[in-house]
Amino acid sequence: MLKLDRVSKSFSTFQAVKSVSLTINQGEIHGIIGASGAGKSTLLRLMNLLEVPDEGEVEINGQQLTSMNSKKLRQVRKSLGMIFQHFNLVANKTVYDNVVIPLELANYPRAERRSRVMECLQFVGLDSLMDKYPAQLSGGQKQRVAIARALANKPQVLLCDEPTSALDPSTTADILTVLENINKSLGVTIVIVSHEMEVIRSICNRVTVMADGEIYDTVKCKPTGILNKENSPKYFVEQLTKDVEIDHA
Amino acid sequence: MLDTLGQYETEIWQAIGETFVMVGVSILAAVLIGLPVGTLLFLCRKGNMLENRFLFSTFNLLVNTIRSFPFLLLVVFLIPFTRFIIGTAIGTIAATVPLSIIAIAHYARLVEQSLLDVPKGVIEAAISMGASVKEVIFKFVYVEARSGLVLGLTTSIISFISYSTIMGVVGGGGIGDFAIRYGYQQFKTELMIYVIIIMVILVQIIQFIGTNLSRIIDKR
Structure with a gap:
């Protein structure tokens, strides 16, 4: 492919x-x-x-x-999703706001964004940390956020x-x-x-x-x-x- | 001391008003034009998204040239330009022209520096998500650089206040001009000291707001 x-x-x-x-x-x-x-x-x-x-x-x-x-x-x-060695999250955005970015970029229907973000965060097991900022997370958690972000657009x-x-x-x-x-x-x-x-x-x-x-x-x-x-x-x-x-x- | 102050109350308030007009217009110019120019410098730089040697060198040279003028000379040099734009080169409104030009150049440079501090990896992640240049700037770069942009603007505003004090040479007025005319030229030293105190307080307040705001919005 x-x-x-x-x-x-x-x-x-x-x-x-x-x-x-x-x-x-x-x-x-x-x-x-x-x-x-x-x-x-x-x-x-x-x-x-x-x-x-x-x-x-x-x-x-x-x-x-x-x-x-x-x-x-x-x-x-x-x-095409991509993740990096150093995660490359937006440090001034919360976990939720990081994951929602690709949906905004793709003009994903506004009303369905929230549930899609939560779905992705649940998949990587981080839905409880959605309001945290990257600086408050461990390395592994940051990479999970990056994965959720990469998955958002399927x-x-x-x-x-x-x-x-x-x-x-x-x-x-x-x-x-x-x-x-x-x-x-x-x-x-x-x-x-x-x-x-x-x-x-x-x-x-x-x-x-x-x-x-x-x-x-x-x-x-x-x-x-x-x-x-x-x-x-x-x-x-x-x-x-x-x-x-x-x-x- | 308070007697002399009372005597000049109207003049002082008018001077403060003039300073606010001059500094206010400078801030507007810095944000509305200086921010885009600084962003353009950032984008056109070698290795960045819109790498463009010609545009970069042109704007770089322009910003450097404006900033290398002693400000008093810039004001005098720009008199024909000011007259062309406003219709006169004298007065508070006319004074905002040279002030705005230095404000744009000053803040553009600080914006460029703040944006260069944004980690390259964040920009790469943005591009890999299919973001356009505009989206990279607004959804990623400005968000990551926001505390630097606020601190830069704080520094700039304080410089604008300082620049505005010499606008008396073209009849711009303001508290700096008031201090010179009444405090220095009419030997009313206490008036001058009073103006200096006002300015110190003003700068302290602006720096306090700027520092705290930039700290609150910095989550890095």
């Missing part, structure tokens, strides 16, 4: 993505993994034209994004740029569970960029490995499932001392 055809992108002299072709299939959770600077984030940002490719074409459901005028492109972007695809890289292991597991849920129960196609192998392995059906701006390989895999990580100090101590014969300092 989402197709990149020989796309390239350079930043001044650095070529971040070199003539990459990739197809994302409807309904899959597609991972993109690679070292820092491998071009995986740039590749993701090319998918909604947040970065405009120097060469090549981007296609969604047969519509060519690269040849669209800006009005049409904005229309298509409304059907997107076909959710693009995730390092969604768990700023979170601790247990919160990471929570967020991955939410993402998996979105895929399973809402049928949203998910593309997830991460440098953490465990994150990619736990939920992805197909994974693209990138190196030096090129695709090294794309492999099919069976998701290992999300391990519920403990966050207790006891667990940390166990992990630190297992297999090692040292005493408590």
Whole structure:
């Protein structure tokens, strides 16, 4: 459904993505993994034209994004949700007001906005925090708000740029569970960029490995499932001392 | 002291009125024109949504030039322009022309700086949601920058009061002019001190309101 055809992108002299072709299939959770600077984030940002490719074409459901005028492109972007490593919420708006923005942008019927926002917040389990400001939330809660915001317009695809890289292991597991849920129960196609192998392995059906701006390989895999990580100090101590014969300092 | 004050009460009130007119028009000009100009500077800057080297350099140069004039010289320099707009270069209304021009340039620069402080990620999120440039500015950038915009306007208003005090040179009046004419030129030092006290109180009140308002609306 989402197709990149020989796309390239350079930043001044650095070529971040070199003539990459990739197809994302409807309904899959597609991972993109690679070292820092491998071009995986740039590749993701090319998918909604947040970065405009120097060469090549981007296609969604047969519509060519690269040849669209800006009005049409904005229309298509409304059907593509995106979440970020640093959440990028509007700090001066409440949780509710953040989630309602995409509905305002899409001219969603005014009378139905409230129930749609509440529906999205319930989905991520944050309906009780609707009047809080982002500064009053934890990292995991902020990412849930960002997910609710991305879901508001019922997107076909959710693009995730390092969604768990700023979170601790247990919160990471929570967020991955939410993402998996979105895929399973809402049928949203998910593309997830991460440098953490465990994150990619736990939920992805197909994974693209990138190196030096090129695709090294794309492999099919069976998701290992999300391990519920403990966050207790006891667990940390166990992990630190297992297999090692040292005493408590 | 109160005797002399009573003697000049009408003049003082009139001078205060003139100052309010001059500063009021400056504030209007700053918000109605300075805010859009500052936003344009922000948008046209390299790497931003409407990157445009020509527009950016033009407005940048204009703002810098206006701000580099010693204000007294700007007032004199603009006399023909003022006469063209208002019909006369003398009086309180005429004085609002040079004041408005410096107000626009002054606030435009502060607006640009506040907007540049908005995290790039928030703007990216907006674009990824399909927001137009106008929507990015009104629904995201202004919302995130609002406390900086209020603080900038507070600083600007205090500068406008200071600028307005020299408008006596073109018959603009105002409390600054009153202090010079009566307090200094007629050796009524206590009158001058009284005017200074009024201005100190005025500036304190404005700064107090500005600081608190910007704190209340800042949820970051």
